[in-house]
Amino acid sequence: MSNQWIRYSIMLLCVYVAQFTQAQVREYHLSISEKTVQVTGKPVKKILVNGQLPAPTLTFEEGDEAVIYVHNTLKNQPTSLHWHGLLLPNMMDGVPGLGGFKGIAPQGDFVYRFKVRQTGTYWYHAHSQGQEQDGVYGAFIVYPKSGQVQPEAEKVQQDHVILLSDFHTQSSQRIMANLKQSADYYQNQRETLFDVIKQVKGQGLANTWQDRKMWAQMRMLKTDLSDVTGYTFLMNGFTPTQPWSDSFKIGERIRLRFINASAMSFFDVRIPNLKLTVVSADGQAVKPVTVDEFRFGAGETYDVIVEPVQDHYQIQAESIDRSGFALGELKREGAPTVQWQIPAHRPRALLNMSDMGMDHTDMNHSMPMDHAGMNHDMPMDHAGMNHDMPMDHTDMNHDMPMNPEDMKHDMPNMSAHNMEDMVSEPKLEGWANAGTPKGAKMLQxxxxxxxxxxxxxxxxxxxxxxxxxxxxxxxxxxxxxxxxxxxxxxxxxxxxxxxxxxxxxxxxxxxxxxxxxxxxxxxxxxxxxxxxxxxxxxxxxxxxxxxxxxxxxxxxxxxxxxxxxxxxxxxxxxxxxxxxxxxxxxxxxxxxxxxxxxxxxxxxxxxxx
The missing domain is CATH 2.60.40.420 (Cupredoxins -  blue copper proteins)
Incomplete structure (x- = not known):
């Protein structure tokens, strides 16, 4: 063997050894099983990781070797874990049927092994049936390597995970069956005469009539912001009536790692009287931007830095359909305890024609809607969008008049001034309108x-x-x-x-x-x-x-x-x-x-x- 070959072999060996001596191997054991929980006071069976809701938070440093042993103790369901946002070998991604991964059989085990190649706020969840909704989700946080210098803008004294989720007493299988039975199964926030009056005030009687005629013919609901209702929204597993809480010292900078681990929910997040400086989106560092609130969807994460100076702050994450809050508290050390009230909801937004890629100029009396841009095999409606079908009011509130003359009859003595008195809340239409107060900044x-x-x-x-x-x-x-x-x-x-x-x-x-x-x-x-x-x-x-x-x-x-x-x-x-x-x-x-x-x-x- 030549000296050159020996030197080359030694060099390769050194490189190989260096990779594993520098990397910290970090192991976790996760057991997935069915347990009874009483989040809302009603005992229901859910699928949990290590018996916890949410699942344990896994923490790593960049460069670590992650070794995660998963034990499926379910009797008759396969399971899986997907590492949401992580860069890793395809087979380790955790989607059954992809990358050679077949899922984890009942009473089976699987070991995930991968090098952690990034920093930031991520999470993990099941990718099998509806187990994510049923409780298999948790935070996955990657910190910079020990001793690595942090940018001045990101230096903090505290670091908290704020994991938001939507808990339902029904199983994911039942929810899916109900949606298959009727897409409107959970739509219990339909419009009333009050909503019609608001629209008449803002758009006039003729435009209101034409608009409502179009929606009725499409058999679609302006209030259809969320497919599923009946959720209790959780913050780190805590309910709004017994919220999550942590303390701080005046002068501390705190990093809050917001994770939307919900199955179906968008949240509008704010901390009244406290500015939020966004420093990361989906685990990736961004130039700091200071806002009053932000909206995020299932799967997204945002890191914000706050500098509290008051004794108490309430963290509010409101669902966009205004059906509930996930709540938490930041409290100054030594400050007296306060009994937080569940905040008043902001007015609910209503979908409009711009949310269909249209505006009111597209409304014409002879042709309610142009479907050229729609998928003709699978129209996006609640009844096939049949142009010839008669107007169907089955999805509308029967207290709501659908004829201009009926509207006049129902409001014979309603002057513009009377209507204005009735409509005290601001008019909100369109999916993107979060009702942000005037002068406040929502992240875009x-x-x-x-x-x-x-x-x-x-x-x-x-x-x-x-x-x-x-x-x-x-x-x-x-x-x-x-x-x-x-x-x-x-x-x-x-x-x-x-x-x-x-x-x-x-x-x-x-x-x-x-x-x-x-x-x-x-x-x-x-x-x-x-x-x-x-x-x-x-x-x-x-x-x-x-x-x-x-x-x-x-x-x-x-x-x-x-x-x-x-x-x-x-x-x-x-x-x-x-x-x-x-x-x-x-x-x-x-x-x-x-x-x-x-x-x-x-x-x-x-x-x-």
């Missing part, structure tokens, strides 16, 4: 900028358009007109730069999540300043684009993170394959600026080169 996607410049700013070599829609009569949700079981996997080349455009032709917002990689949100910033995210809200009737670098090999799930939308079909697979050997590896050394892939060039996807 356009506010987000990557903290350090993106390293891959190449223009996309192709654009893939993905249409989000569904059929409400059968409660089916689709991407490009096909549910998951019918879809052709989307294929891209390793290292390819792609633009992915989501076109939402439904009236529900969809938080679209890509596994295994980060996308760069096209939010009006320059390519180098676009923020990296793994979950993107696509509002109703709107189009959102992202850029990605397909730098992780394998089959990755791409789906709506509203659980019942995903389970009803709004999911596909993105396959990243090493097709061309001279495609450069555009892996990013700085994982806080990692781009991610998503594309489609088969099936019904629209591909633009």
């Amino acid at each position: 996607y356009s506010d987000l900028q990557a903290l350090t410049p993106q390293t891959d700013t190449r223009p996309a070599s192709q654009e893939i358009v993905m249409v989000l829609g569904g059929n409400m009569e059968r409660y089916i949700w689709t991407i490009n007109g096909k549910k998951y079981s019918q879809a052709t996997p989307l294929k891209v080349k390793y290292g390819e730069r792609v633009k992915l455009t989501f076109v939402n032709e439904s009236m529900m917002a969809h938080p679209m999540h890509l596994h295994g990689m980060f996308v760069q949100l096209d939010n009006g910033q320059s390519p180098k300043n676009m923020p990296s995210k793994h979950t993107i809200i696509v509002p109703p009737g709107k189009t959102v684009s992202v850029l990605l670098t397909a730098d992780e090999l394998g089959d990755w799930a791409l789906h709506c993170h509203l659980l019942y939308h995903m389970n009803a079909g709004m999911m596909n697979t993105l396959t990243v394959a090493k097709v061309d050997t001279h495609v450069a590896d555009h892996s990013h050394a700085n994982t806080n600026n990692v781009s991610a892939p998503q594309t489609s060039q088969q099936g019904d996807a629209h591909v633009h080169h």
